[in-house]
Amino acid sequence: MSSPEQRDEVEMLSLMLLIRRFEERASQQYQAQKIGGFCHLYIGQEAVVVGAIAAIRPDDYLITAYRDHAHALARGTSADACMAELFGKVTGCSRGLGGSMHYFDKARHMYGGHAIVGAHVPLAVGMAFASKYRGEDRVTLCFFGDGAINQGSFHEALNLAALYKLPIIFICENNLFAMGTSVERSTSLQQIVHRAEGYDIPGHVVDGMNFRDVRDQLTEIVNSIRADAHPAFVEIRTYRYRGHSMSDPASYRTKDQLEKYRMDDPITRLRAQLTREGKLTNEQFDAMDKGAKETALASVKFAEESEEPPLEDLYAYTYVSEATVPTAAGAQA
Numbered sequence: 001m002s003s004p005e006q007r008d009e010v011e012m013l014s015l016m017l018l019i020r021r022f023e024e025r026a027s028q029q030y031q032a033q034k035i036g037g038f039c040h041l042y043i044g045q046e047a048v049v050v051g052a053i054a055a056i057r058p059d060d061y062l063i064t065a066y067r068d069h070a071h072a073l074a075r076g077t078s079a080d081a082c083m084a085e086l087f088g089k090v091t092g093c094s095r096g097l098g099g100s101m102h103y104f105d106k107a108r109h110m111y112g113g114h115a116i117v118g119a120h121v122p123l124a125v126g127m128a129f130a131s132k133y134r135g136e137d138r139v140t141l142c143f144f145g146d147g148a149i150n151q152g153s154f155h156e157a158l159n160l161a162a163l164y165k166l167p168i169i170f171i172c173e174n175n176l177f178a179m180g181t182s183v184e185r186s187t188s189l190q191q192i193v194h195r196a197e198g199y200d201i202p203g204h205v206v207d208g209m210n211f212r213d214v215r216d217q218l219t220e221i222v223n224s225i226r227a228d229a230h231p232a233f234v235e236i237r238t239y240r241y242r243g244h245s246m247s248d249p250a251s252y253r254t255k256d257q258l259e260k261y262r263m264d265d266p267i268t269r270l271r272a273q274l275t276r277e278g279k280l281t282n283e284q285f286d287a288m289d290k291g292a293k294e295t296a297l298a299s300v301k302f303a304e305e306s307e308e309p310p311l312e313d314l315y316a317y318t319y320v321s322e323a324t325v326p327t328a329a330g331a332q333a
């Protein structure tokens, strides 16, 4: 069942459209060499993070790996700040110093954007520990790919989360591939959800192409965690339409496989559900799509017109500086 404060489905569809149009525009700008470094697109996976966002509160914590544009946009970081970050501009969500893989928005509790596979999973456990220690009822959502589940850090993190009964949901976005390596070739377990059993953590399988399934299952899990803190593991089955990164032609998979998932597109599906139920007209959908395209285009203009970070910031923000360490008095305040 869904929670009473459930976010409006049309609004969520609009968010999925924004994410898709933003990334299509980013892809174009990358090809035009306006964006440097790595760039991993989320196209096809939109229902995962949007479904998850629909199940949580704004003050819950969220952390993810490097395929992170959608997670920031879903959290409410502006398209302008996201595009400017790709362009390496000072107006970006990480001041232009992080790039595609290191989005960050502390005000919206989006704690990255992490490039090292599996490395952020223990950080997520630390975040969940902190909220439990402080007596808060926040839930931490930790997103990662199927490639992360064979990392040592992942196993250490799950063990501690179970031992300390931490309020965290481990969300495996199983898009079937880690770079060009399929799950069958990398992982002894074919049902990833069974990984959770080894740590006595409840596991769930979710259809990542279906916004409603993601939202409803996660809502139930979030409610259970808020009532009595515990970890949960969710394997969300999804698919990325594009290659691993912009430089990957994805020749390791068949056209038939890609086509099968495109036919089950999460945006088309939610649109059809809402239309069938009389909650959305074609005109409303077209207007939303037009708005998403305009926002994405405007974000390119914003990024182009923004300044580069100042040279003196080259080494800033890597370590906590003395100026930003809270004093004992400040810490108590």
Ligand SMILES: Cc1ncc(C[n+]2csc(CCOP(=O)(O)OP(=O)(O)O)c2C)c(N)n1
Pocket (backbone or CB within 6 Å): 067, 115, 116, 117, 118, 144, 145, 146, 147, 148, 175, 177, 178, 179, 244
């Ligand atoms: C520790 C580590 N090893 C290797 C890499 C190189 N690498 C970058 S992405 C990636 C694949 C990860 O795939 P997955 O976790 O399934 O996420 P997806 O790309 O599907 O979102 C690898 C091996 C890395 N970043 N970090």
